[in-house]
Amino acid sequence: MDTSQHSLGALFKQLGLPNDRKDIDAFLDSHRLVEGQKLPDAPFWNKAQAQFLREALQQDSDWTEEADELAVRLSD
Secondary structure, three states: OOOOOOOOOHHHHHHOOOHHHHHHHHHHOOOOOOOOHHHHHOOOOHHHHHHHHHHHHOOOOOOHHHHHHHHHHHOO
């Protein structure tokens, strides 16, 4: 059983992105999903990041809640 803490910062770390508060805020300020675009389909992910997000959402994994939060925060 995975007992690690899942947070938005941990998700950014899992995606290989800088994960301190300032870097997350900068990412959120500079990236947006277009209307109707699914999180894994955004053009700013590399192939591995997109695949991770797609699998997290499809498999309702431990990361689903954080991926959903990220999608909301990237939407207008």
